[in-house]
Every structure is written in structure tokens, then in C-alpha cells.
Amino acid sequence: MIDLQEVHLSAVIDAVRANQRFLCISHVAPDGDAVGSLLGMGEILTMLGKEATLALADGVPDNLTFLPGAERVVSADGVGDVYDCIIVLDASSPDRMGNVYREDAHGKSPLVVIDHHVTNTYFGDVDWVEPRCAAVCQMLVYLAQRLGVSLRGNLAEDLLTGLVTDTLCFRTSNTTADVLGAATVLMENGAQLSAITARTLNNKPFRSLKLWGEVLPGARLAERVLWVTVAPEQLAAAQATAGDLELSSVLSAVAEADISATFIQKTDERKAPVVECSFRAKPGFNVSDTAFALGGGGHPAAAGCTVPGTLEKAVPPIVAQLQQARAQQATGQ
């Protein structure tokens, strides 16, 4: 069984018990672990007789609205000013909270950070960070158990959804025996694994396939680094958005590559061209250092960043950095 950060977990438990009115926040561009942990935290607080406002700057993505409690989630205009305590889930730095957190109104309340990113900046008054957990939803299994809250029902379904989506159904390299153990407990408490995978991972829009047809002919492989680029014209041709790509797990399954990357051409708020970069590494390799050096963050096995420029200018030097990092890591093994 995993050694938890007991001092910090105890501080979270104290904060939960001592307060009544909570604002819970997860990160912008929310994924399954963001939504699952937010809804799960809401369930835990409700079962303890607390009041909780659940907030996401970008709302619940369409493919996760099936989750029990999703209708409770508010965006910025549903967030009040006064809370006893603010709990932030799955966010490695304060900017990840987006506009649902307002320093002027919320800065006075104690801030509790619950996260599993190794890159967490410890920006809370209480910071419970467990990089060895594959998802914040895994951490909430332990929190619920410590608080004596039953996992049965909605809570199990919310938490297993985050665990399944963050590990791509237990395929990521951080899937430890403890991850499977937590998933086992959630299934024993009624969570339906195959229904969750059917509604999340096995639920791809047809336009994703058309987009793959646009970008895969341009897939490149050199020095065991594999990459694809996505231009706005390709998105238009497939009638798709960048969110439809979801190609990372396919790329990271390619035998001849240790590191894979996707590069998507976007524009920032000032209409300047930027490239959104997403990296994956196989076990034994690390992409978080490269992402961090480029102003991004993430885990050793999955990281990303956004850099200024066009695909033509920005991609070649980043690919070279990834190839260099891979070569060094291969030598070091």
C-alpha cells in the first residue's frame, strides 16, 4: 500500500471537518479526472452535511455530462464571494483554476490543494500532493475512506471515471498495484467499468477518424521520436476541432518510437500564432523536462506546452530537443 503524505492528508481532513461552506474548483479545459474529482469531492462534502459549490471555468465537457452530479457544476457567474474554505483539485498551479477563482473575493479563505502532479507549485495553505497517484480520483478514494464516507453509488462512479480516463483504462506507466487496488474497491462499490469505458474512451466522434485521415499521412518518425502536426486547414477539412484529435495513445503505442508528440497550430488571444504541443514518453523515458523548459508542465510520461510561432518554425527545434532528450535518456539507462 502506498505511503501517503500523512501530515498533509491530515490537514485536508481537518479543513474539511472544521468548515461548512466550500467552493470546489478544478482546472480549465477539464478532463475526466478534473470532473470526476470535482464531483467526487462534492459528494463527499454533501455526505458529511456540508455545503459545496462546484465550479469549472470551462464547464463540464459534453462527453462527461452523464456523470452523477454534473448538473451541479457552475461556471464563473455561479460562484459567490464568501466561502469558509476553497478546495482546488487536479490543478498544478493557480492559473489552472481560471476565472472561477477571484483573488479579491476568495483570497481571504483558506486554500486547500489536492493534486497528483509532480510539477505542483504548492500554492495552497494546505497542499496534499501525491505524485505517485495516477489520478486525483485515486487520492479521493483514500480521503473518503479516512473520513468514513461510503464510496457506494455516485461517488464510486465519479471516481472510477477519473481513474479510467487519466490512465487510459490502466494503460499508462503510472498504473501501479495501488491504482488497480483503488479501482477494485470502486467496482466492489458498484462502479461499472465497462459502462464508463464505453462512454468515455470508446466514444469517439466520426470526425475524429476523418481528422486522423487528414493528419496521419504526415506522421513522421526519426531517431525514435514520432510526431504529427495539425494545421487549421486539416481541422476544417475534417469539420473537426483540436479536441477531436485524441491521437496521443495511438502514437505512444508505436513500436519504433520511445517519445511521441502532437503539434496543433492555434492562435492566442491577440490572434498571434501559437503551437500547442503534447508529448508522451514510454516507460524509461521522460518528456516533462522538455515541456518544462518550454514553459509547460506535466508528468514524466505525459506533458505539454504552448509556444509562440507557426508549425513550420516551431516544430523542428522542439523535435530536435525531444530527440536529444531521448538519446541522453537511452544512454543513461
Place this chain on the structure above:
Amino acid sequence: MIDLQEVHLSAVIDAVRANQRFLCISHVAPDGDAVGSLLGMGEILTMLGKEATLALADGVPDNLTFLPGAERVVSADGVGDVYDCIIVLDASSPDRMGNVYREDAHGKSPLVVIDHHVTNTYFGDVDWVEPRCAAVCQMLVYLAQRLGVSLRGNLAEDLLTGLVTDTLCFRTSNTTADVLGAATVLMENGAQLSAITARTLNNKPFRSLKLWGEVLPGARLAERVLWVTVAPEQLAAAQATAGDLELSSVLSAVAEADISATFIQKTDERKAPVVECSFRAKPGFNVSDTAFALGGGGHPAAAGCTVPGTLEKAVPPIVAQLQQARAQQATGQ
């Protein structure tokens, strides 16, 4: 915890304890569960001080030779005549043993069948069949525990490989809490999940991706039937073979389709054009009737056939049949 067939499990344990020289066999065209359970059974018998010959009519496939003990496996010419007991793993009927079992030589020895297929014909003297187990490797976790054999080391790695490959890394609908529980125990005993998925499921050649880039632009969706066609020129452009396609599970994850199909242009022995058809159906839909009507076969969820003709001529009427079948099945629900 699963209710095991205790009477039959006890009979297996008695047969293991009472005998010394074993012949262990798994099925022709072996998959991960066949090889994993065969090697696992070999480990169990060795640890109990027994002698075991491990036999596969078709040998160990290349992608599974990394498994500990794979070098012990023999084909027909390595099988002797006289054994105290024969243990058959993951085979639903005697023909699945292939030529490593010879009735004249082996028919005198007691035959122990260990299987998880609901279609098992109970052809042994002892038949331990657990259709609620997702893999025979899951059954061997319970057998090892009952026999007091440590799972640590090679045994854990062999058994987790079978469990992972038969459930596509816990994505099949028969992945219960007991499956995850067994996998947890195996990881706690040292099996490396991410290394196993990396070497089995996440081990796609780059040419598969290039082939997807060739065929996905032609993916079509109509009346909730999704299909792709593969012409010889496309295989040539990707420097790939038909076996590199492996697109079925991607197609069957598309939200807007209930039935998916791949059509590959081939030629038969007389150089006449034929189309190899592979169908998948989502839960609640059935493609085996259509495949059967076209001279093929399979299961409700996955079936196929080979028909004469070219893609241009053969595909449209088959797509129409699939669309008609789907419409009837949707009405019947």
C-alpha cells in the same frame, strides 16, 4: 469475491498433488492467455517439485517470446508418449489441442481441463470451467493460492500477461472487480503492468499508422454503419500488409455507428479477386447472421466472411445488408 466451482477446483488440486509427470497443452493459434496460462501452469508444477512438458501445436508467437519460461515450450516432436496426467488450458474442445495431443499415446492418462469459455464441451476427466473468469490466467491465480504456491516472480508476470491480453487491458465487458482484484495481487507480487502492455497491446508498427493514413480518408458512415475499404495500392503505399490494419477496435468505438466493417481486396489461390470482410457490432446489435448468410461465421459482436469480386462491386450490396440488419435490430429493441 467470485464463487468458484469448488468441487471441480478440488479435483484439479487432487490431480496436481497425486501425479508427478505432466503434459500441459494450450490451444492452436495461441494468444496471450493460452501462452500465459501454459507457462504459469508450468511454473506452478515446477514449484511443487513436479515435472512438466509444456506443448503448443503452433509454438509461442513472436510477440510473446519475452515471457519467462517461453523457451520451455515444445511442439509436437517434443511431446513424449507417457505422462501421469494431462492438463489442457484455455481450450473449449479437444480439437483445439492440435497435434500435440495424440489419442493413441495420451488417451490412457487422466485429462484435466481448465477453461473459462462458456462454450466448453467438458471433454476431460476433470473439467474446471469458470465462464465468469475473464481469462484462464485469472483461474490460475486462485489455483496457485489454493496450492500454497507463491505468485512472486515469473508466475505473476505470465499470469498478468494473459489477463491483460484477454481483456484488452481491462476494456472488455467481462472485466469484473474480481479481474481487477486478481491483477492487483499479481502486481503486488511483482508483475509489471506497463511493461506487459508495452510489449503486447501497445506494440503497433509505424506502418500501421501510415496505412490508417491511407484508408481513413475513405471511411464512410451511413445509416449508423461505418466502413473502410483497403485496396492493394494502399497497402503498397504504406509498405504494409493486411495484418497491419488492426482497425476494428478503433472503428467500433465511433459514437455514430452501431455496426462497423472493413473490406480488404485480396486474391484467392486462382488469382481471382476476393474481398475479405470483417464486421463488428456494438452491444445490442448482431453481425453474425449477415456473415453467416455470406458464407462466413463468428460471434454476434465480431464476425467475418470472404466473398468473390472487387471492392467496387462487392462492397455496396454488403453495406446495404448490414444497414438493413441494423435497422431491423434497432426496431426490435
